[in-house]
Amino acid sequence: MTSLHTTPHTVAGPGTVAGPGTVAGPGSVAGPATPLAAVADPFGWLDEAAEARRRTGLVRTLRPRPAEEDLLDLASNDYLGLVRHPRVTAAASDAALRWGGGSTGSRLVTGSTALHAELEAELADFSGAEAALVFSSGYTANLAAVTALTDADTLIVSDELNHASLIDGCRLARAEVTRAAHRSPDAVRAALAGRTRRRALVISDSVFSVDGDAAPLAGHAAACRAHGAALLVDDAHGFGVLGPGGAGATAAAGLAGSPDVVTTVTLSKSLGSQGGAVLGPRRVIDHLVQAARTFIFDTGLAPAAVGAALGALRLIREEPQRAERAREVARTLSTRLAAHGLQVSTPDAAVVSIRVASPEAALAWATECRRQGLAVGCFRPPSVPDRWSRLRLTARADLTPDQIDHAVATLTRTAPR
Template identity: 40%
Template sequence: MRDLNTELTRLHQAGLYRQRRIMANAAGVYGHADGREVLAFCSNDYLGLANHPEVVKALQAGAERWGLGSGAAHLVNGHTTAHHALEAELAAFTNRPRALLFSTGYMTNLGVIAALCGRGDHVFEDRLNHASLLDGGLLSQARLQRYAHGDGAALDGKLAQRTTGEKLVVTDGVFSMDGDLAPLPQLAATAKRHDAWLMVDDAHGFGVLGANGGGTAEHFGLGMDALPILVGTLGKAFGSFGAFVAGSDALIEFLIQKARPYIYTTALPPAVAEATRVSLKLLQTDTWRREKLQSLIQRFRRGAEELGLTLMQSQTPIQPLLIGDNDKAVALSQALLKQGILVSAIRPPTVPEGGARLRITLSAAHREVDVDQLLTVLEMVA
């Protein structure tokens, strides 16, 4: 048997040990972590919708009508009119014929990739893809090849070497740890040239990018022909929970038949679907949230530049402060916490070796004074 205590000690010594913080407040930028009052810059609630009164009211009304759990998987008797309506609205939102709800983003990626590819097929993934995308490639048992981050030419070369089997190109739309965008127009053209599928997980793009919050597809003006498989999660800018994939009628029908994480999982609570329908409307109509968010991003980047801090090339709410050393990243996170600022230290394997960082994320729920406070404390401790 493995000596787990020895392995835990090794993680401590390498600066890789992870600990949960106990939050004593509803989702938001102001709260209490481990009994300490904090101003948080580490949430993915980019538009501040997770605790929006209208969303909460819809959840309460949904619970009164539907109860708590859905009771069964979608293909048994757990698929309600609430789920069906949300799928139709997500399809319209993404300009695709259909959408399919999953219980989590991780399950969506596992399910889609493993359903479309198997032995003898080929999956090509960006080197910095989210773990769920990489795990989906491994689960499929197809040959998984990783190309250099954001490098369409490298992808082209790998695709050219494969002349048999299905070919699936998989990428994040916005990379969750760097905050940069995948070069989707180039990747779409490359995939089409080699008769390959293109799948984009736009978990961190929806709500943030595009005039209507349509994410990287809207940002780049890509339709279903260029981007046939579009995945989104509902627990970030939507402020809800769950995930979906949008695409052609044939794609969705095939996934209903073949995606095991969809078939064999209890459906999302209907009340959550009802709440998400409201957050989807707010995400599209409250354009001021995106405008405010972009203003805060620029304010933070200007201030960080004046302080000489090393930021990465990101124009999204994800603003990583690169540290490098694991212990230093943890120490800086702890120093910020002592000053009432909550920012997580991100270390390998979430990021490459030597890439430890503070993952600072901004929300439309922040105020300018909050960003200024963060900059003041960063100047003090960094």
Template identity: 55%
Template sequence: MLLAVNDPLGWLDVRAGERVRAGLRRELRARGPVTGMIDLASNDYLGLSRRAEVAEGAIEAVRKWGTGSTGSRLVTGTTLEHEELEAELAEFVGARAGLVFASGYAANLGVVTALSGRGSLVVSDAGSHASLVDACRLSRARVEIAPHCDVEAVDRLLAERTEERALVITDSVFSADGDLAPLTELHRVARARGAVLVVDEAHGLGVRGTGGRGLVHELGLAGQPDLVITATLSKALAAQGGVVLADERVRAHLIDSARTFIFDTGLAPAAVGAARAALRLLRREPEMAIRVRTRAAEIARISQVPQPDSAVVSVVIGEAQRAYDAAQACRARGLSVGCFRPPSVPEGTSRLRLTARADLTDAEMATIATVLTEVLADARRAEAAPA
């Protein structure tokens, strides 16, 4: 009690100490415009963030529309450029309509909360992204968490519901492990039970499907009226923002009801222009989607882990501090890698998260092989050593 009286934020020091001891303290690391590092940490899957055409798309949009969108989408924040991007993205993935949000996080919050609410059920995969988890918390619906990729559990939860409306939500490609959701089976169950399937294609767009059209398109589910796609523009499309791709009725409802659309400032013109330019490049060079998966397979072989279904290669180390140390060892050798620790992943499964890029060169791959072979050998020896 005295601690709270004398220093009401003193508990922050206690929590910080706990995180340090558990190997979970996080830090911001500012990078310069040129790092000299080989990047296996970002989500720039197609390597488009430095392409001149994408930069020029952003610059041209700023020249034309200004630096900011100047308001919410319903006031002054919608330009012709926004609507053209929405139409182009919808046509690309085979959806009937699109609606752009300020971020992928906002798109997930907006669509889940607007399509659920009190008196409805939301069934979420245990591996769903944090944005979908938070959407569930804000939805005011009854929320049930199904075991990872367990279609039978989803079916049972839908069958047992008393609510009239229901959503099933999942990533298409799960961000930590890079594995694929059983979308065909989930859609079959959702349709049979009168539910809507919401699929986050953040890590599928640009990577899976013909020319990078996503896993929904690859499986022949595009355009189904009871399936809603969300995606981010900040990964394969090298920009920023999010989008919902769905039936026209869903788009109209979100414009009326999605709070993260109504009350947020519209996506900045630079991001819109960059995303459109990146999408044009992907149409022109559809083989990029194949190249990124090929590079991911090579990285998996080097790391001695199973072949991935996406651009994400997950190398489980185990203990959080050991995973952090391995990531730092990679960095010291000129290789930037992701390090996922709790709460991003379950306790005891901390890992290096390696993300492939379509533009990795053979010389970079040779360096990657040398660094990962050395670092992972050391990490595995440490893991096997008696405590």
């Protein structure tokens, strides 16, 4: 699951005028039937959009990285430092050699291997869930959970700072959607109390990807239970870092195995691989197999990624201290950078962010850090909904004291004045 927020989740509904990218709903105004004049260059508007991004300093750039790079990496989501662990890469290689380079088809045709089933069983056991279902990405896992667990008689209550994939799931769902104030069980409770739909699903990230703040999951669960609602938790940034031995945020909140809680995870962060999964009650997982379009119509996750995730999962079960170490590194980075007067978030997991005055300043700071041997994330609007640009740091469990010293020294030395 990509670590970005996005614009508010708006959907064209009754009485709205359908604009670019929206679908006119019942009773919407589609405008006059007068034919529009032909456009000489149908993609000319892309040049205008690109120029607007350049003017505001919001151009994104693909930077292919080499296999070996002389940089200290605080930009990736490799929270437990397992991407290059010999056991993880060997598991990926062994899986590819045995099962092939791809899964060959959708999970319901030829894309499910014995290795997929093995990973699903171990993910469920590790997290305390009844069952698990593996997807090709965390994004598709979120789309599946939101769309397949709701219908036109459902109210979705979604935290206003939820991840883009959850917001897209809300847009695709046929449900009524309302946004709740960030990290507010009271706002969730109020939305549920006023609902007119038969069913309700409350959706929240466990750890929000920009600032690393954790959702009050116990409070959300209590609000849900008071009003007969289900809870869907996106644990992309909590799984492997929070809970006993890294079992996840739902386990940390005492919600693992609950019959009214569903969790989504990504395999691309703490497990150092690729893919995603939905964890929850067996009947939920069985329903997703039958109804989730991003499961039914998508090619199954490649065996190498399945093997890597399984190897990493077994490794962190043997080394549960990695989760606490990642949290310790995050606290150390936050405390030391704050002592230098930087606007640093207080981490609840392994994400640390530093606010920057402007997109241009953030990009220049990140660029100078890279020049001095430190890779950091650079988040700018519209990826951050509050308009504050940030540098985002990943607190990896395998960082040494010397590497932490180097990161702090580089960030403070190059900070905008």
